[in-house]
Amino acid sequence: MTSRAILRAMVGFYIAIFLLYLFGPLLVTGITAFNTPTYPQAWPFETFTLEWFVALWNHRAMMEGLLNSVIIGLAVVALSVPMGLAASIMMNQIYARARGLFYLVTVSPVLTPGVIIGISTVIFWKDALALSDFTKSTFYNGLVLATLGQASFISAYCMLIISARLQRFDRGQEEAALDLGASFPQVFWHILLPFLRPALISAAVIAFLTSFENYNTTTFAILADKTLVTVIAGEVRQGTTPALSALAVVIITISLLGAIAYEILKRREEARASRILEAGRLADRQAKAELAA
Amino acid sequence: MPVSSRFVVLLIPLAVIAVFWLMARREAASRGPGHRGYFDRNGALLGTVFLALVGFWTVFLVVLPYLYMVVESFHPRLIPSKRGGPEDVLTIAQYKSFFVEPSSGNWNTIHLWAFIYTIGVSVVVAAFNFAICYPIAYYMAQSGTRQRVRVLMLLLVVPYWVNEILRAFALRLLLASKGLINQMLMGAGITDGPIDFLGANVGLYVGLSYAYLLIMVFPLYNAIESLDRNQIEAARDLGAPWWKIHRDVVIPYAKPGIASGCTMVFMLSAGSLAAPQFLGGPRTLWFTSIVYDFFFQSFNWPRGAAYAFILLVACIAFVLLMLRLFKVSLGETIR
Numbered sequence: 342m343t344s345r346a347i348l349r350a351m352v353g354f355y356i357a358i359f360l361l362y363l364f365g366p367l368l369v370t371g372i373t374a375f376n377t378p379t380y381p382q383a384w385p386f387e388t389f390t391l392e393w394f395v396a397l398w399n400h401r402a403m404m405e406g407l408l409n410s411v412i413i414g415l416a417v418v419a420l421s422v423p424m425g426l427a428a429s430i431m432m433n434q435i436y437a438r439a440r441g442l443f444y445l446v447t448v449s450p451v452l453t454p455g456v457i458i459g460i461s462t463v464i465f466w467k468d469a470l471a472l473s474d475f476t477k478s479t480f481y482n483g484l485v486l487a488t489l490g491q492a493s494f495i496s497a498y499c500m501l502i503i504s505a506r507l508q509r510f511d512r513g514q515e516e517a518a519l520d521l522g523a524s525f526p527q528v529f530w531h532i533l534l535p536f537l538r539p540a541l542i543s544a545a546v547i548a549f550l551t552s553f554e555n556y557n558t559t560t561f562a563i564l565a566d567k568t569l570v571t572v573i574a575g576e577v578r579q580g581t582t583p584a585l586s587a588l589a590v591v592i593i594t595i596s597l598l599g600a601i602a603y604e605i606l607k608r609r610e611e612a613r614a615s616r617i618l619e620a621g622r623l624a625d626r627q628a629k630a631e632l633a634a
Numbered sequence: 635m636p637v638s639s640r641f642v643v644l645l646i647p648l649a650v651i652a653v654f655w656l657m658a659r660r661e662a663a664s665r666g667p668g669h670r671g672y673f674d675r676n677g678a679l680l681g682t683v684f685l686a687l688v689g690f691w692t693v694f695l696v697v698l699p700y701l702y703m704v705v706e707s708f709h710p711r712l713i714p715s716k717r718g719g720p721e722d723v724l725t726i727a728q729y730k731s732f733f734v735e736p737s738s739g740n741w742n743t744i745h746l747w748a749f750i751y752t753i754g755v756s757v758v759v760a761a762f763n764f765a766i767c768y769p770i771a772y773y774m775a776q777s778g779t780r781q782r783v784r785v786l787m788l789l790l791v792v793p794y795w796v797n798e799i800l801r802a803f804a805l806r807l808l809l810a811s812k813g814l815i816n817q818m819l820m821g822a823g824i825t826d827g828p829i830d831f832l833g834a835n836v837g838l839y840v841g842l843s844y845a846y847l848l849i850m851v852f853p854l855y856n857a858i859e860s861l862d863r864n865q866i867e868a869a870r871d872l873g874a875p876w877w878k879i880h881r882d883v884v885i886p887y888a889k890p891g892i893a894s895g896c897t898m899v900f901m902l903s904a905g906s907l908a909a910p911q912f913l914g915g916p917r918t919l920w921f922t923s924i925v926y927d928f929f930f931q932s933f934n935w936p937r938g939a940a941y942a943f944i945l946l947v948a949c950i951a952f953v954l955l956m957l958r959l960f961k962v963s964l965g966e967t968i969r
Contacts, residue, residue: 352773359770363793366804369814373807381807383814427687434672436661439654446692454905456922457942461703464939493695526677554797557907573799577912589800596795600788
């Protein structure tokens with residue numbers, strides 16, 4: 342039994358090292374956000390300060406970038422979720438022989454390096470939008486191009502997420518509705534969409550987050566505009582300031598809160614599910630007892 | 635207006651769609667009268683909307699940009715007013731320039747070396763990440779309790795909400811010559827002066843590995859998770875030592891997941907821009923950084939497009955070769 346204990350200690354030790362590797366750099370960055378020196382430094386810790394958070398708040402370019410990031414993110418969600426949904430429905434209906442090629446075309450952007458997606462988006466749309474003066478002046482800008490470039494691969498994520506749930510869709514429900522006289526659009530709106538709701542929500546969340554933190558595609562497609570990430574990239578290239586550490590602290594705090602909220606929700610849901618299960622078992626037992634009596 | 639050979643690419647998707655349509659017609663004809671057609675099934679309005687959405691995505695956001703980039707790479711670099719003019723001919727000069735430097739006529743050793751270096755480092759990063767993530771994935775999938783696994787999983791995800799650039803920034807703070815690790819090494823008296831981790835590309839390697847840890851953990855976890863625990867018990871009961879259980883039971887079973895994780899990490903690493911830009915040494919040439927410079931410093935788009943295409947083809951070829959070697963099909967990888 343002692344060898345087992347040693348093994349367990351080793352596993353624990355390994356996990357601790359792994360988590361240290363994962364969190365160590367972020368932790369150190371977090372400390373530098375509260376230290377006074379203008380070069381982000383964790384040690385020696387001079388005085389506690391919040392001035393870098395104020396500097397972050399007053400950083401005009403970053404705030405403009407943040408606004409652009411949110412706009413692009415929402416636009417990507419509005420494009421990618423419907424496109425992913427349509428593609429996953431068509432994937433089910435398309436003729437078997439064509440399915441392989443269709444899958445290859447739609448999934449290829451996931452495997453293509455983001456840099457290449459950005460480049461091809463810019464090269465193509467620059468000429469395509471130059472066909473008329475109106476399209477050139479209205480649509481040829483970083484926000485539109487970044488949205489299009491990101492949507493090309495984020496739609497594939499959405500399609501994969503939605504397809505996974507669609508595979509569990511019970512065709513019998515559709516048949517039943519049709520037999521009862523529902524039309525196909527009615528089946529889509531009242532049965533299929535509610536069934537897909539969780540998948541649609543997670544696709545939207547993932548689409549927004551992916552768009553928000555994308556760098557490789559955006560840095561090419563954004564042209565003269567900027568997003569939060571490209572502003573940060575410019576800052577890091579010029580040198581380092583503790584305001585960036587402050588930003589990292591803000592993001593980590595938000596995501597930790599999100600993670601904790603998710604965990605609490607999940608636990609509550611599980612508790613409810615087990616309570617329902619218990620109630621069901623109890624009812625079952627009672628029914629059997631009555632039957633026996 | 636650049637109207638030229640470029641517009642020929644428009645015909646390719648049209649041709650493919652026509653082939654699709656013909657295949658669909660033939661198949662529909664052989665299905666018999668009981669089968670419902672596409673518009674019958676979805677209704678005219680929804681059917682049209684689906685078709686338009688999928689068409690816009692696949693044709694205008696995926697196929698045409700790729701094809702157009704490839705066509706652009708077969709053109710000379712010209713000022714905008716000369717595009718579409720008589721000098722705008724098809725040429726392989728951009729691809730030749732990858733092998734032979736146009737100005738001197740010598741081998742283009744700098745770019746060739748950068749290419750080999752990028753591929754080589756990416757392979758090592760994928761292998762290294764597999765080695766350090768496998769124990770974690772195995773623990774989460776087979777031996778951890780459910781609650782603990784979920785907490786661990788949340789912990790793994792949280793750092794990934796912080797974007798790539800800020801993570802590179804965090805590593806830079808640690809590894810810089812004034813950084814914490816150098817302070818610790820000097821404080822402990824192990825070294826006298828700071829070690830130039832960033833100049834020696836240690837920062838680049840750590841940055842790439844750090845950036846794609848999660849990409850490796852999840853496919854591995856998913857693959858190992860579905861392995862029946864009884865198989866491991868059986869192997870153990872029959873007296874197999876732990877390393878043999880992994881070599882002969884777990885790893886063969888998890889092969890699709892391993893292939894998927896390694897493929898993703900390799901592709902992401904070879905195409906990464908943030909780590910080499912922010913953590914690489916000043917003399918390091920990463921292939922995507924070269925492409926970046928063609929676009930933003932020398933404004934040579936055709937050559938940048940050619941290099942991007944070379945990278946894409948090389949990566950795909952390499953991945954397919956590896957999948958063939960390890961006998962895993964592509965369909966199993968993307969899931």
